[in-house]
Each structure stands twice: as structure tokens, then as C-alpha cells.
Amino acid sequence: MVTTHDWSDDLDTHHLALVRENAAVYGAGGLRHMILEVLAYANDEAEARCSVGLAVVSMTDDGTVTIADDGRGTDTRLDQHGKAVRKPVMATRDIRFFDVADGPTLPDGLPRRGMSTVAALSSVLVHENRRSNGTWTQTYRYGIPDAALHALPRAPRTGTVVTFRPDARIGGPTRLMSGDARAFPWLRLEMRDRG
Template sequence: MTVARDFGAELDILKKQLGDLEQLVSQIANDCSPRVSRTRTFDKNTVSVETINDELDLGGVFYSGQYSGEKWRYRWEPQERLVSQLLDLDGEKVAKILAALGHKQRLDILRSVLKEPLSGSEIVERLNMGTTGQLYHHIKALLGADLLVQEERGGMYSLPSHRVLPLLLLLAATSDLLDTSDYIELAETRNNASAYLGNTQDAYDPHYLLWAVLENSILEHRAGFCSEAGIFLQGDGSVTVSDNGRGIPVQVLPSTEKSRVQAVLTELSHYSTSNSFVAPGGEKGINIAVVNALSQKLSIEVRREGKVFRQDYKHGIPQTGLLTVGITKETGTSVTFLPDPEIFKSTFDKNVIAKHVPEISAIYPDLTIHL
């Protein structure tokens, strides 16, 4: 016997279920509404950033990993540290730990024994420490801090197993902060401009930065790779120095994500003082990294390997990665920079530049400089 279906009752049930679902969706939407999500990209890392208008849990840091050394293999299950706990750590103790590990030779010792257990003499030889006495001073501190263990009867040194992951995490975090050491030096350069520009009573001369950038083109000419350079005064007070040299190398440096051109523009010690322009009365030479630090903004364009590369900076800090912006058959480098008006009270003077160019041409008659 066929049983008749009550379509009305079924529709009532569906309406109730849809109503419950609509209420649930509305509740979820209201719970999420205080958050506004946006995505920001820094070089190769994409970070999702949310603006939060309500009080929520600060979240946590999750980590796990594995590591195979010469003698042991480590594997760590996923772990979590609450951000609220991390931010509430004793600042004085954290500073002491970082200071204790901040010694280069101690870090070198820990990294060496992390790869494989080593004897004292092997550590001395591998790190070129000279004497075992120098090693013993650091070994004693690391043993006392439970960052190092030694086998019985003067055996091999190694890292305690429970310290391996924290040290690797510390190195991982440090690798993402490596460039900040360059930026700190650039900031110190801005605060100590007189060491580079001369301890003058008058306003600092922005032309010193121009001569320093032009020095790079001159060095390319002396190496036999640059025959022409141009100086272009821009309407906004900036200046461009362009040449037909080889172009600053753009390849990524080993064990980093930094290009060689970024290293040139951010590492103050990249060029020695002898290869830098020295301002009258200046204690230190001005290289292109110093120019970058003392500029409100700087853009570099490199033409090599059939491509055009560009990167922008502000107060020495990269605002973009090294971008490929075109193709070309030419080679060379162009640097456009605006001296920071907080440091330099005067602007570029075409007459001053026009007077200086013939002096350079007299020294380097085969280098054509256009103004």
C-alpha cells in the first residue's frame, strides 16, 4: 500500500533547518566582523595581517621539525607557545640569555658541535682559536649554562638534546632579522653624519654625496668597463648618476635572500675607505651605502644580463625587493637619490657641478661625463 507523503510538513521542516542555518551563519559573521584582514608582501614572505577591534586571544606560535646530525637524529612533535606568555617573559633574563649567546665564538662552538660531537682540540682547530686556553673560557660558560655537555673522562662535547630545538629556532629567527644589523648601522650613520661629511659649522654639503656616487662610475672606468657617465639634475631636487659600466651584480648572496646590489647599498663595510670618497674634514669615507643612509629616498636601476632591475629605498631601508622591470641590450647602473632635507639644508648647485666635472675629466680624459 502506498503511503502519501506530507509535502507541507516536509517543507516546514526544511524552512526550520534553513532558519537555523541562517542564524548560525549570521552569528559567525558577527563574531568575525571586528577583524579586517589584509595581506602584505615582504620580499618572498607573504604575511596576512588582521586589524582587530575587539579583545581576543593574542594567539600562539606553533613549531615542529627534524634534524639529522652526524651522530643523532632529532624529531620534534608540534609544540605551541602562547604569544601572551612570550610577551610577558622577564625582559632582564631574556636580555642576559641573548647577551650570553651573542658572543661570536660561543655561537661558533655551539653550531660546530651541533653538526657533530667534537673534542676540545678539534674545536680549536676547526675554529682557528689558536689556544685551548681561549676555548676553555667559553666552554666553561657554556657547560655551566647547560648549553653544552661533555662525555666522561674528557670526551667529546655536544649539545644537550633538549637544547637542540631552541637553538635551531633561535638561528631561524635570527636569519629573518639579519638585515636589521645593517639598518641599525645605517641609522647610526644618520646620527653621526659629521664623521662622514666633516664637522663643519655650516650646513652639510650635498655635493659630497654626488661625488661619492660618481666615484663608483670612476672605479668602473679605471677597471676598463665604463666610458660614459651622466649627471641629471631632477625637478624635485634629486640627482641621477648613470653610467655604461657592467652594472652592479644582482645575484643572490650565498645562504641569504639578499641580492649583491642590496648588500652594496646597505652594508657600510662593503667597500673599504680607500675606495670611497673622503669629504674634507671627514673621518670616514663615503661609499654608496652611506649615501643611501643619508638620503630621504634612493632608487637604483641596474642594466645587465639583458634585463633592467630596480629597487627603491627610504633612509637606507629597502622599500621593495629587487624587481625586474624591463629588458635591454645595455649595461650599467643608474642611481637617483634625494639628500635628506633634515640633514642637508642646501640643494644641488649646477654651477658647482659644472665646475667640478672638468676637474674629473682632466684626470680621466677617456671618461666622458655629461651634465
């Protein structure tokens, strides 16, 4: 049953192109909004576990952002051939949020649209998920995967790490505002500048 993403297709090039072609709409709110989109998923994950989670937001001078949380990691399953398949959150639309009428808004007052908008508007995005049964990574350029999901040595803790660099066309706020953390009651946020 499809609840957030359609697992039958791990890449929706039409959706990603739509987001890129309308960067002024989907990139409104700038880097701040992109960070909020990622944090909303971490908050959902912590709420599902009924436990306040930790999300660490790190920024570098070149505009690269890394958001690491201590959740369960992005859902990853083995197909009938034993190949790892991850929920396609980066390259397909989130059916709960993308262009739905009266959908939820994020702390900046803009609609929540899903992680695929962050991927589609990033020159590079690396998604690492650390599950109890393994760790995998995948790199995307404007939402298109560079290669297949790649297994890594199992991490000591579960969680998700998303590192992205927004396209140069994305303007707007580049930092979270002081009240943004209150919108994520299931997260404890830590901010770090890495120079």
C-alpha cells in the same frame, strides 16, 4: 670572499642608523659629496673594464639627482633557489672605505665612505642595475629597502642608474666644481639640468 661588501647580509640597519645619527659628519660636503661618492663607483667600474665610461649627472629643481653610467651594472647573482640577489652596496658598509684610517679622499678633500652613506642620507633612493642577464630595481628610504629587488624588462644596454633626493638636513655645496671631473680619469661626465 668578501672584497667590498658582505653578501651574507643585504641590510645593516645598525650601520645605516649610525650614518643617519651622525649626518653632520657623513653628510659633510653636501650634495656635491654625495654625487662624488656615486661617481667614484662608476669610475671604478670603467677602470675594471679598462675602458673610459660615460656618466650622466642630471639634477632637478627639487634637489633630486640621477646618475646614469654605461658600466656592467651592479653585480647580481642567482641564489640556490633562482632568486636574484644584488651586491648590497646601498644598505651595507663598504669595507674598503667606511671609517678606515688613511682611506682615499674624493675631490672635495673628504673621505670616500661608500654608497651606503648616500642611501642612508637620502629620503628616497632608487637603484636600477642593468646587466647582460637582466634588469632590476629597488627603492630605499634612508637606506632601508621598500620591498624586494624587482625585475624589469631587460634594458638594451648595461649600466647603473642611481636616483636620490638628499635629506633636507644635508647642507653644503649642491653642485660639482669645475675640477671634479679630473679626479675620475676613467669617466667622461655629462651634466644635465632637468628643471
